[in-house]
Amino acid sequence: QRPLRRLLSCPGTVVAPLGKEEQSSGSAETGSEDRTPKKRFSEVQKERREQAQRTVLIHCPNKISEKKFLKYLSQHGPVNSHFFYESFGLYAVVEFSQKESVASLQNVTRTPSLGTEAAIPFRSRYFNLKLKPPLNQTSEQSSIQCRNQSSSSKKLFELLCCAESVDDQLNTLLREFQLTEENSKLRYLTCSLIEDVAAAYFPGCTVRPFGSSVNSFGKLGCDLDMFLDLDEIENFSTHKASGNFLMEFQVKNVPSERIATQKILSVIGECLDHFGPGCVGVQKILNARCPLVRFSHQASGFQCDLTTNNRIALKSSELLYIYGALDSRVRALVFSIRCWARAHSLTSSIPGAWITNFSLTVMVIFFLQRRSPPILPTLDYLKTLADAEDKCIIEGHNCTFVRDFNRIKPSGNTETLELLLKEFFEYFGNFAFNKNSINIRQGREQNKPESSPLHIQNPFETSLNISKNVSQSQLQKFIDLARESAWILHQEDRDRLSPSNNQPWGLAALLLPSVANSTSLAKKKKKPASERIKNLLESIKSSSTENSTATNR
Ligand code: GTP
Ligand code: MG
Numbered sequence: 001q002r003p004l005r006r007l008l009s010c011p012g013t014v015v016a017p018l019g020k021e022e023q024s025s026g027s028a029e030t031g032s033e034d035r036t037p038k039k040r041f042s043e044v045q046k047e048r049r050e051q052a053q054r055t056v057l058i059h060c061p062n063k064i065s066e067k068k069f070l071k072y073l074s075q076h077g078p079v080n081s082h083f084f085y086e087s088f089g090l091y092a093v094v095e096f097s098q099k100e101s102v103a104s105l106q107n108v109t110r111t112p113s114l115g116t117e118a119a120i121p122f123r124s125r126y127f128n129l130k131l132k133p134p135l136n137q138t139s140e141q142s143s144i145q146c147r148n149q150s151s152s153s154k155k156l157f158e159l160l161c162c163a164e165s166v167d168d169q170l171n172t173l174l175r176e177f178q179l180t181e182e183n184s185k186l187r188y189l190t191c192s193l194i195e196d197v198a199a200a201y202f203p204g205c206t207v208r209p210f211g212s213s214v215n216s217f218g219k220l221g222c223d224l225d226m227f228l229d230l231d232e233i234e235n236f237s238t239h240k241a242s243g244n245f246l247m248e249f250q251v252k253n254v255p256s257e258r259i260a261t262q263k264i265l266s267v268i269g270e271c272l273d274h275f276g277p278g279c280v281g282v283q284k285i286l287n288a289r290c291p292l293v294r295f296s297h298q299a300s301g302f303q304c305d306l307t308t309n310n311r312i313a314l315k316s317s318e319l320l321y322i323y324g325a326l327d328s329r330v331r332a333l334v335f336s337i338r339c340w341a342r343a344h345s346l347t348s349s350i351p352g353a354w355i356t357n358f359s360l361t362v363m364v365i366f367f368l369q370r371r372s373p374p375i376l377p378t379l380d381y382l383k384t385l386a387d388a389e390d391k392c393i394i395e396g397h398n399c400t401f402v403r404d405f406n407r408i409k410p411s412g413n414t415e416t417l418e419l420l421l422k423e424f425f426e427y428f429g430n431f432a433f434n435k436n437s438i439n440i441r442q443g444r445e446q447n448k449p450e451s452s453p454l455h456i457q458n459p460f461e462t463s464l465n466i467s468k469n470v471s472q473s474q475l476q477k478f479i480d481l482a483r484e485s486a487w488i489l490h491q492e493d494r495d496r497l498s499p500s501n502n503q504p505w506g507l508a509a510l511l512l513p514s515v516a517n518s519t520s521l522a523k524k525k526k527k528p529a530s531e532r533i534k535n536l537l538e539s540i541k542s543s544s545t546e547n548s549t550a551t552n553r
Contacts (some may be wrong), residue, residue: 035178035179035216036216036324036325036328036331037216037321037324037325037405038325040403040404040405041214041317041318041321041322041403042318042403044214045208045214048184048185048188049188049191049192049206049208051095051185051188052185052188052189052191052192053099053102053192054080054095054096054097054098054099054101054102055093055094055095055096055102055125055185055189055192056093056094056096056102056105056125056126056127057091057092057093057094057125057126057127057189057193057299057300058091058092058093058094058126058127058128058129059089059090059091059126059127059128059129059299060084060089060090060091060092060129061090061129061130061131062089062090064090064129064131064144066084066144069092069129070082073094073096073105076096076101076102076104076105076108077096077097077098077100077101077104078096078097078098078101079094079095079096079097080095080096080097081095082094082095083147083182083185084144084145084146084147085146085147085148085182085186086146087298087299087300087301088298090144090146091299092129093182093185093186093189095185102125105127106123106125109123109127111123112128120274120275122197122275122276122277124193124196124197124277125192125193125196126193126277126278126299147180147182150220150221155176156172156173156176156177157504157508157511159172159176160172160173160504160506160507160508160511161504161505161508163506165418165506166416166417166418166421166489166506166507167416167417167418169506169507169508170332170333170335170336170417170418170421170507171332171417173332173335173336173339173507174331174332174335174336177219177220177335177339178218178219178220178331178335179213179218179219179220179222180220183220184213186300186302187209187213187214187224187300187302188209189300190224190297190300190302190304191207191208191209191224191226192207193277193278193297194207194226194272194276194279194297194304194306195207197268197271197272197275197276197279198228198268198271200271201267201268201271202228202230202264205228205229205230206228206229207226207227207228207229207306208226208227208229208314209224209225209226209227210225210226210227210310210313210314210316210317211223211225211313211317211358212225212357213225214317214321215316215317215318215320215321215324215361216320216321216324216325216331217320217324217331217334217335217338217357217361219335219338219339222357223302223303223304223305223349224297224300224302224303224304224305225304225305225307225313226304226305226306226307227306227307227308227310227311227313227314228264228265228268228306228307228308229308229311230264230308231311257309258291260309261291261308261309262286262291264308265284265286265291265292265293265306265307265308266284266286268293268306269282269283269284269293269295272293272295272306273295276295278297278298278299278300279295279296279297279298280295280296280298281294281295281296282294282295283295290307290310290313291307292305292306292307293305293306293307294306303349311394311395312394312395312397312399312460312461315392315394315399315460316358316459316460318403319379319382319401319459320361320365322382322401322402322403322405322408323365323376325405326376326377326405326408326410326411327368327375327376327410327411329368329375329415329417329420330364330365330368330375330376332417333364333368333417333420333421333424334360334361334364336421336507337360337363337364337424338357338360338361339511340481340485340507340510340511341355341357341360341478343510343511343512343513344477344481344513346474346477346478346481347360351469352469353469353470353471353473353474354469354470354474355454355467355470355474355475355478356466356467356469358466359454359456359466359467359470362438362440362456362459362466363428363438363456364424365440366438366439366440366443366456367420367423367424367427367428368420369440369443369444370427370443370444371413371415371420371423372413373411373412373413374411374413374443375411375413375415375420376411377408377443378440378441378442378443379401379440379441379442379443379459380441380442380443381443382401382402382408383398383400383401383402385401385402385407385408386400386401386402386403387402390402390403394460397460397461397462398460399460418489418506421489421507422486422489422490424482425482425483425485425486425489426482426486428478428479428482429479429482429483429486431479432445433453433454433455433475433479434448435447435448436448436455437449437455437456437457437465438455438456438457439456439457440457440459441457441459441462449463450465452465452467452468452470453470453471453472453474453475454467454470454475455467485510488509488510489506489510492505492506492509
């Protein structure tokens with residue numbers, strides 16, 4: 001009976017802000033290409049990393065001839081690809097075909113001589129291009145096409161209201177907010193530039209992106225999580241251990257791994273602060289559970305979190321990447337739930353008692369494992385499919401799972417995204433959070449081992465809870481909103497034959513500020529609003545089951 005074409009007028013709908021990161025104007029590249037991962041995680045990482053090493057970032061004058069610019073650069077070797085973007089000025093990302101071209105460009109680049117200030121001469125791959133006066137270069141400039149690095153919530157609402165069905169809405173949201181090819185390139189390039197700074201102290205180190213930049217659930221504007229990998233340096237020595245002797249570096253010892261991490265990050269934080277081109281607002285957050293250095297990379301506009309000794313997080317990113325690749329509904333559903341949570345301030349860019357996007361993603365995965373037939377396999381099942389090469393033990397934790405997702409049989413489940421969205425809200429609107437823990441390793445609820453309001457087992461460090469930070473009131477807010485959203489979608493089902501015009505519908509209606517949001521209002525009443533919604537929902541469902549049974553007879 002679906003999809004039902006909507007009769008609503010589209011433009012001019014009141015929009016709810018989706019959060020700071022999405023508010024900038026402009027729209028994402030709307031290419032309809034399906035960016036569901038198709039290659040192995042390690043292959044993508046390797047390819048992107050190598051590409052980033054041949055790439056440079058150039059701050060350009062606002063008026064520039066693209067043709068002359070490319071001609072100038074190609075003196076150093078063929079250019080594979082390039083694009084421009086704006087972020088407080090015009091920037092170009094230029095990928096050469098060969099790494100040598102970068103060195104050639106660096107060789108003809110000078111350190112600027114400043115007036116009253118002095119430059120710290122650091123030869124990076126981030127350049128500043130100036131036009132030489134007095135040649136009248138401005139006369140024949142072509143206009144530069146810039147790639148936007150953000151998407152607007154206003155445009156999204158218009159698109160959502162014009163969609164044909166709720167499924168179409170979820171896919172539209174994914175298309176609008178997923179990282180574009182250019183944005184991904186810029187993320188790998190930024191890591192590569194930071195690696196150059198870190199390599200000043202630790203030659204041979206690697207800086208890898210992880211988290212939502214690479215797990216296929218990243219939204220335009222999301223932070224850039226980086227992992228400083230010093231293990232490869234250690235690997236050098238293991239290869240050369242032959243003969244009667246074993247050579248070791250003289251090193252300084254510290255009492256624990258944590259202190260080593262803090263010391264390394266402290267010095268890298270100083271480097272970034274003192275001579276990292278474009279790195280501003282450097283904060284060393286070394287006493288956190290997972291010590292990190294946070295800074296803004298001005299040119300790319302990314303908020304960066306640099307950690308080290310955090311290999312499990314990288315493995316978690318790979319696991320989410322695989323789950324995202326297994327079924328095209330996964331990413332669409334996760335994006336919508338993440339956006340929904342952000343729109344209702346369930347998540348925040350500030351750390352606190354909020355649910356994180358990581359936890360939300362694990363909740364969606366768990367929900368999809370619980371469908372019948374399941375849409376996603378359990379982590380234990382992925383472990384049984386692993387071969388010897390997939391074996392991975394990190395700090396005593398077994399992180400093994402199959403990495404080639406072509407070896408995993410697709411699900412026979414054909415449920416629509418609309419149904420899944422509605423069922424997600426119902427499922428978690430009624431979940432026994434007080435006694436059960438969410439566990440994607442086994443794909444079923446477990447008794448909660450401790451009393452945190454929300455318990456989601458860490459997939460690899462199984463004694464840990466990834467949502468330990470979530471307070472009872474935040475969990476209650478999540479439950480209330482989930483019930484209300486299930487209610488809205490059910491109501492729409494009933495009103496479907498007589499849609500009220502000019503009202504945001506489906507996903508767009510769910511992203512609007514809600515009554516459940518004002519918890520103070522709900523608290524004053526004897527029975528909480530969400531309880532009433534839950535009861536109403538149950539009565540609608542039981543009456544519709546009765547009806548359908550009656551018609552089936
Ligand atoms: P965004 O909100 O878009 O940044 O999502 P994200 O997935 O990047 O989350 P975040 O930046 O908070 O964390 C980055 C990565 O660290 C996640 O993808 C996880 O792999 C890992 N991570 C985050 N929080 C936890 C946690 O509580 N426990 C564990 N084990 N890993 C975590
Ligand atoms: Mg992140």
